[in-house]
Amino acid sequence: MLKSIPELVNDFIEGDDSAFAELIRRYRDKIYALGYQILGSHLDADDVVQETFVRIYRRRREMASVKYFSTFLIRIATNYSIDLLRKRKSRSALSDDASSLPGHIQLDLARGVPNPSDTFEQKRVMEEIRKALDLLPPKQRLTAILHDIEGYSKSEIAEAFDCPEATVRSNLHIARTKLRKLLKRRKDT
Amino acid sequence: MTCSHFMALLDGFIDGEIETAISDEMQHHLRECNDCSNEYASALRLKKTLADMTVPDPGNEYWQETTDIIMARTVGADSSQPHNAETVSDKRAFVRSMLSLAASLLILFTAMLLGAGQDGQSILLNPPSAEVVHPSSINQDSVPMQQGVFAPTDDQTRLLRGTLLLASPGAPGLATAMARMGVGVNPTSDKK
Structure with missing residues (x-):
């Protein structure tokens, strides 16, 4: 049976690393999408995903006072995205990013474009x-x-x-x- | 309903957050006002377009790699570096404390052996050839004491004992030896 988010967060606070891995699995796509929409590139979105969860892990002791995990996650992701926006004046287009990726990920990206009516x-x-x-x-x-x-x-x-x-x-x-x-x-x- | 009233409620209207009665009024206004009708169509089109702005799925392999990287940067880093450093630090501290304890014990033991080995003689305070003069005799008529015996006053004895106890780790050994030898102690003064 799948654990609820509050249960996973509680386990994570108590040091259960598998709970942290499960939280990553459940929220990584949302954070990726958020980073992608704000920054407009795969590499930046990837950076946002990694940094957001690394920051969450480092601040695990603060999590006990957090009311909603998802909004805490959004706050960290958006703050980091704003930092990136400020640091990076120019933004690369998706095609540029894709060309710098390894072949298998380029393939996955190509497969992943979901909407045929695009x-x-x-x-x-x-x-x-x-x-x-x-x-x-x-x-x-x-x-x-x-x-x-x-x-x-x-x-x-x-x-x-x-x-x-x-x-x-x-x-x-x-x-x-x-x-x-x-x-x-x-x-x- | 006026146009400005309609425009103020437009966001809530397209988000479906307006009460039914007011929503009916807005629908009615839409049928009568072309400008507001155009604005409503434009807002609805924008909302739909924004909702359709999908993000390409990077694929399962990417997700697996990214999750592994995050775990390595967090859990992996936590379990390797800090814990090891802590263990090494603990071990070093333990070794240091044990060496310190051993050195102290060695010094103490050596001092006790040296003290006990003098067998009633003090090489420092009572050399056989030395002739010790009582300090009080400096300003008085000199009364030579018994040759080879150091016989300080009670105050000097107490001072000597205190100094030795507060001195180096070998001090207790020396003090013990000196007490056993009776050096520096006036046998009659303790009994008074």
Whole structure:
């Protein structure tokens, strides 16, 4: 029988390394997706995954006072992603990253593209949105990514950012409005 | 419902967080207002596009490798380096303390042997050839003491004992030997 997240977290705090491995298995794809959406590349997303879990491990004693493991994880991942954004002025595109990967992982990446209806037009629109997202301030950008792309609730985001839910709503409203305007402007030009 | 009221509630509307009664009002407004209807369509399209922004799956092999790397950087590092360092440190501390104890015991034992081996004679304080003069006789008429016997006053004896006890690890041995020899002790003074 699968253990619940609170049970795993408790075991992890008490020094059970297999519980830590299980937590990695359950959350690694979400953290990867978050890192990928924020930073836009496989290598950066991989960096976010590794560093997030390494930091979680080092802070295991703090975990006892953490209410929700997932939001604690998001906070660490987003903070690290923001650090990376600040450090790296330029960001490489996915194709560049893929070319630097070992062959078998490139193959997996190619196999992993899941959506067969990923048409040229859709790709173009997504690229436009990604560019528009890049123009937003970090908090608005992260709120839009977490809520509208990754599907986290407003209360989860508020918990992760340690701010009121009203702030999340406000950031989301501003981000969406800006994105709509940016996309409309690009479409017009 | 006004357009500004509609726009203020638009986010909640597309997220499905608006109460039914207000939601009905918004639906009604949508049917009547082209501008708000366009804004609503645009917001809905953006939300759908964002939700469709999938991330390519890096594959099982990547996940396995990444998990292994994380475990090596955390659990592996924890179980190898710090624990080993701790064990080595503990062993060194134990060896150091044992050497220290052995050295102390050796010094003490040697001192006791040396002290006991004098058999009633003190090489330092009472050489057979030396003629010791009582300190009190310096300013008085000199009264030579019995030759070869060091006979200090009670105060000097107490001072000597205290000094020896507070001295090096060999001091107790020396003190014992001296007491046994009766050197520096006035036999009559203790009985007073």
